[in-house]
Amino acid sequence: MTDQPGREPEQRLPARRPSSEAAPADRFSAPASAHARALTPDRAASIVRQSASARWVGFLAVCVVVLFTIAYYFYEVGLPFGASTPRLDQEAAVQQVTSVERGYNLYQANCARCHGPGGQGTNGGYVAPPLNDQMKLFDHLSAAYLKNVLSVGGRYVCGNPTSLMPVWADTGGGPLNYIQIQALIAFIRAPSTQEFIIRNPSLNEPVIGADGKVETFKGWVDPSFKPDPAATPVPACWSGSAGGASAAPGETLPADAPVLKITAEGIAYDVKELSVAAGKPFGIDFVQKDAGVGGHNVEIRKQDGTTIFKGAVLNDPGETTYVIPALDAGTYTFICSIHPIPGMTGTLTVK
Secondary structure, three states: EEEOOOOOOHHOOOOOOOOOOOHHHHOOOHHHHOOOOOOHHHHHHHHHHHHHHHHHHHHHHHHHHHHHHOOOOOOOOHHHHHHHHHHHHHHHHHHHHHHHHHHHHHHHOOOOOOOOOOHHHHHHHHOOOOOOOOOHHHHHOOOOHHHHHHHHHHHHHOOOOOOOOOOHHHHOOOEOOHHHHHHHHHHHHEEEEOEEOOOOOOOOOEEEEOOEEEEEEEEEEEEOOOOHHHHHHOOOOOOOOOOOOOOOOOOOOOOOOOEEEEEEEEOOOOOOOOEEOOOEEEEEEEEEOOOOOOOOOOOOEEEOOEEEEOOOEEOEEEEEEEEEEEOOOEEEEEOOOOOOOOOHHHEEOOO
C-alpha cells in the first residue's frame, strides 16, 4: 500500500509509517527484585528447600534406573541358581517347538509314504530305512548327516546308484527351502520326552480329534538312551536294522501249511473274503501288479485296529509269500498299509 494511488508501481513511493516511541528499557530487563543482592533468611530457606527437592528427585530417578537395569539383566540372563530361564533360552525353546511342529507336517506330507508315519521304515513293511530306531538316532542320524541327505539325495551321499532317496532341498532342485529342511531335521531329532501339538498345515491351528481334545505327538529321540558298549556301531549310510547287525532270517512256512492268495491290481484286491483254520500258521501268496502307485502289501488287524502282522511293501510289480503266525479264532481285517481304502480291504475269518 502506498500514499500515491493512480501512479505506476515503479513510480510509487513507500507509504509513510506512523511515528513510534522507543520502548522503555525496563521492558527488556528483569524486575528489580530479581537483582536483589541481599540474601534474606526466607530466601535462603527457599533455595535450600528447592535444592533438597531437586536432589530427592534426582536420587529417585537414579534408583529407578538402577533397579530397571538390574531387573532387565536378570530377565536376560536368568536368576541365580536356575530360579528362572534366560529370555534367549525361552525364545529358542519356543522357536524349536514351532520348528518341530512344522516339521511334523512336512514329514507326513513328503516322507511318511516311504519311511512310514512313525518312522518305522522297513521294520514296518515300508520301502525306506527306519528312522525311529534309537541306535540310529544316537549317532548315525545326526543333524549334519540328515542335512546332507536331504540336500543332495541318497545316491550322492551313500554312493548307491539305486537309492530311491531324492533331493529335497531347493538348492538342488527339490521342493523344500532351507527353513523347511531345518524344520524337517528338527522333527526327526525331536525328544520323546516332550509332547507337541499337531497343527493344521494351512491354518496353523491345533487339530481337534474325535474326542474333542487337541491331537499331539512325541518325538523319537530318547535322551536317556545309551548303546550297549558291546553293540556294533551303525555304519554310515546303513539302511538295515539297528546296530549294524544283519536282519534276522525270515520265517519258513511249514510244508503242510495252507497258502492263501491275494492279487493287487488297479489299486484293489481281487478277493475280499478269506478263511483259515485257527491255531495254525499259514501263508499268503501276494502278487503285486501295479507300478508307480507307491507299492502294496498285506496287513492284518484285529477288530479294534491293532496290527498283528504287516507284510513288506512291494513297491514294484512282483510276488512274495508272507508267513503268518497262528491266529486265534475270530474275525480279522486284511488291508493295504499304503492304500487303506475300501478297494484294498477285506475280511479274514479264522475258525
